Amino acid sequence: MLSDRFGRTIDYLRISVTDRCDLRCSYCIPKGFKGFEEPENWLTFDEISRVVAAFARLGTRRFRLTGGEPLLRRNLPALAASLSALPGVEDLSLSTNATQLSQHAQALRDAGVRRINVSLDSLRGECVTSITGSDSLGKVLSGLATASRIGFDAIKINMVPMQGINDGDIEAMVAFCIEHGFILRLIEAMPMGSTGQHTVGLNLQTLLGQLQPRFGLLPSTASLGGGPARYWRTPDGKFTLGLITPISQHFCATCNRVRLSVDGTLYMCLGQEERFELRPLLRAGCSDAELEAAIRAAIELKPEKHEFLEKPARVVRFMSMTGG
Template sequence: MSETFLEDNFGRRIDYLRLSVTDRCDLRCSYCLPKGFRDFGEPDHWLNFEEMTRVVQAFTELGVQRVRLTGGEPLVRRDLPLLAGQLAQLPGLTDLSLSSNCTRMDKLAGPLYEAGVRRLNVSLDSLREEVFARVTGGGKLHKVLRGIEAAQQAGFAPIRINTVAMRGVNDQEIETLLDFCAARGFTLRLIETMPVGSTGRDALEDFVDLQTVKRRLEQRFTLTPDVQPGGGPARYYRVAGSDTRIGLITPLSQHFCDTCNRVRLNAEGTLHLCLGQEHNYPLRDVLRRGAGVEDLKDHLRTAITLKPQRHEFREKPSQVVRFMAMTGG
């Protein structure tokens, strides 16, 4: 394995880290957390900002260029702009982004942008107040919309709207969501439900094959292949004659494991090597024993050898027992 970048046993270069700063969320999306769930990790078990910065430095010195802050809902972690500012100063880190539900973004957009966060993905599954409240366990749509507006005014770009497509819930709203994004210069990204935890498996009852959605959209639009900045798995298309883009994230109907370039570090310091497998490597104890960056790099090289070739969502849908919020989005 090269000393200058991370490469797994299947020749895939790892240059993208999704860093969860908390497993807690102020919403209860039906496909993510069970209703009434309270068994969250203790804050003392979460990595502190110094520990997070140290492990991210080890990653960047091994060629990881992109870091996305996730949760749970990352904005519930106190003083998040402080962490963002520390990470933004790391040599080699060229892209610091954020995934959020934006319920608290109206107050944090400015500080986060000033700290160095530039790109934003927003979870938004409906533009209908009653549907949004049902999916999110009582969330208020107007708070999200206010947060999105604040983020755009602060300078975040691109802003991408992430929508989990659900049959009988929002699948007939996709064109409306696309129009909403087109009017604001956003990109719409549609996501297939995944059997991550019991809630994810339950959500498969509402599974929507995005290949069928693409064919439906092609009856109204001409879609041409396109690209967007970032290291994620979406396949992008531009609506001909416009600047509007749509991305499809299709882990079940058209998986993208052969090009997977990412790993996830959860808030408690466990490195998850695949969203659809239980392969992991704990780093918290290593960090709290005082491991420096060079020692951490050795641990990361070992951890990457555990990354599996692909998920088994279809073959073994009950395999992943952790909820999405525990993994990091």
């Protein structure tokens, strides 16, 4: 198994297949931003497969396709099929804004994607338009309906509560998830780039204190993926709530993941700058042994923790540049 210098096992790789997106969420990509990676610098599907195969040989078992918006990458189901067939790949999942999901859900399921996370911050059309810069709610709901009908193992709704923007929409989102059997995950806004640094999120510890008595939430130890969410369930088991709290209660001591950006850079932490570039090695024709050695060297760079509270202006790259 891969482990870092702090004794943490690295068994989860998040793979960004594009830094581009068809939305401009206020906490992610600035309106008018044009500084996207040039296509010639994107890892090819063969290069991505080589990296994933190397991670799998080193013991990593969970992999997630991300972006930007990953469904903007042409022929993504073909990549998913290639990755899911690799020895050692036990769990392949996808994060998406779902605007393209209705067209691709069946092909993704057939290719081996088993779980989907969908970003959705409100059920009010005008709020979604304000946050994303696009009248996209109808497309997202259509994508969710298609994915639900096809029967993915778990569909999670990722919601970023923001003060004065969508903080009044949480109970409606809970009701929506109960109705459709979705898992709701609330995520604290992170100060990444100018967009994230100007976003005022909610303290989810405080919010949990309000939601627990309202819905009778009980702590859950269910395994619902490889990420950092802590989960609660209603007594009847019909609703599951996950909280991701990088600000109010960080989870750095158990961090098990690294991120591969579209240009082949491994990022060790969302809140730090340690990185390792794999693309030059891949395009120089490195051997599998050399690639594995590079990955091991990269993992040694993983920092002990982020410093979102201590140094909130440190990370100037946008979330889409790292991979969600």
